[in-house]
Amino acid sequence: MEPTLSQYLLVSGALFAIGLLGVIVRRNLLIIYMSLELMLNAANVALVAMSRFNEKAETALDGQVMVFFIITVAAAEVSVGLALIVALYRKRQTTDVADLATMKL
Amino acid sequence: MEGTLFNIFAGLTVLSALLVVANPFSRNPVTSALFLVTTMISISGLFVLLGAYFLAAVQILVYAGAVMVLFLFVIMLLDLREAARRKLNLVSLAMGIMAVGALFSVYKSSIESKYGEASQQQEVAADTGQAEVKMVGSTRALGQALFSGDKGFILPFEIVSILLLVAMVGVILLSRKEPR
Numbered sequence: 001m002e003p004t005l006s007q008y009l010l011v012s013g014a015l016f017a018i019g020l021l022g023v024i025v026r027r028n029l030l031i032i033y034m035s036l037e038l039m040l041n042a043a044n045v046a047l048v049a050m051s052r053f054n055e056k057a058e059t060a061l062d063g064q065v066m067v068f069f070i071i072t073v074a075a076a077e078v079s080v081g082l083a084l085i086v087a088l089y090r091k092r093q094t095t096d097v098a099d100l101a102t103m104k105l
Numbered sequence: 106m107e108g109t110l111f112n113i114f115a116g117l118t119v120l121s122a123l124l125v126v127a128n129p130f131s132r133n134p135v136t137s138a139l140f141l142v143t144t145m146i147s148i149s150g151l152f153v154l155l156g157a158y159f160l161a162a163v164q165i166l167v168y169a170g171a172v173m174v175l176f177l178f179v180i181m182l183l184d185l186r187e188a189a190r191r192k193l194n195l196v197s198l199a200m201g202i203m204a205v206g207a208l209f210s211v212y213k214s215s216i217e218s219k220y221g222e223a224s225q226q227q228e229v230a231a232d233t234g235q236a237e238v239k240m241v242g243s244t245r246a247l248g249q250a251l252f253s254g255d256k257g258f259i260l261p262f263e264i265v266s267i268l269l270l271v272a273m274v275g276v277i278l279l280s281r282k283e284p285r
Contacts, residue, residue: 003111003154006220010213011115011151015122015144017209022126024201030134030180031126034141037172038122041148044164052155061250064157065258068247071160071167072265076272078172082179083279089183 008049016042029085029095033078040074107154114150121147134180138173145169159244 015038022035044067051063089095121143128136145168152161251258 001108003108004220006216007111007115008151008155009216009220011118013209013212013216014119017205017212018119018122018126020208021201021205024205025198026126028134028185030176030183030185031137034125034137034176037141037168038125038144041145041168044160045148045151048152048155048157048160052157058256061247064160064247065250067157067160068163068251069258069261069265071163073268075167075172076269078175079276080272080279082175083276086179086182087279095183095185 005049005053008052009046012042012046012049015039015045027096027098029088029097029100032097033081033085037074037078040070044070110150111154114147114154117147118144118151134185135177138176138180141176142169142173145173159247 019035019038019042022038023032026032026035047063047067047070051060051067054060054063085095088100092100094100121140124140125137125144128140130136145164149161149164149169152158152164251262
């Protein structure tokens with residue numbers, strides 16, 4: 001039996017929810033960053049699934065092109081974000097977000 | 106066959122994503138990073154099932170290769186020891202789980218109302234036309250969609266290449282020893 005679009009979207013939603021939970025609950029900056037990656041990948045799964053079940057031939061690949069660009073931008077974003085984390089660690093010697101609360105009211 | 110493979114990959118994706126976020130056996134960030142690799146590989150399995158062969162390869166190359174090496178490199182560079190178990194704020198934990206659970210259930214019910222049982226017949230009808238769309242995610246088709254003709258994506262492609270250059274310069278600037 002072939003899996004349906006709603007099953008793929010459900011997997012994508014579960015992945016997004018897990019990533020959001022990680023961003024909210026975890027305290028380690030690196031693990032928060034990994035959870036952000038999970039959320040980006042949830043969006044990718046949804047886009048590819050939508051593109052697969054798209055019946056119009058002329059727009060059938062648009063979702064995949066979008067995912068292509070998302071992967072590229074995510075790679076750039078990861079490199080900049082990790083450089084920021086390293087710079088922050090040099091200054092403050094911590095990756096716990098509870099210790100990085102100088103801007104908190 | 107396809108259904109079994111979908112179940113395996115989907116279960117593996119969700120399970121290892123859960124282990125990235127909340128691993129009951131280890132608080133070590135390296136463990137989380139390695140489970141993130143498992144997640145990426147099973148997502149690329151889902152891409153293969155969806156017929157997006159090029160994206161499956163790119164997913165493994167970029168995520169399981171480049172991004173995860175970067176993550177592991179930074180984790181080991183920072184020499185993070187196993188984080189001391191801080192007192193978790195139970196109220197905020199419960200609130201977070203509740204909020205995310207509510208969001209997921211809203212999403213789930215909206216999917217089921219839009220793409221659920223009612224539209225099942227449509228998909229069965231579409232299945233007959235899907236035999237020739239099967240190879241739609243091959244490298245050649247994706248390249249033609251990206252670069253060809255009036256509806257190509259050449260300008261976004263060039264902008265993304267400049268973005269990568271800017272990111273590279275920014276990373277070098279950020280990670281200099283003495284930022285002026």
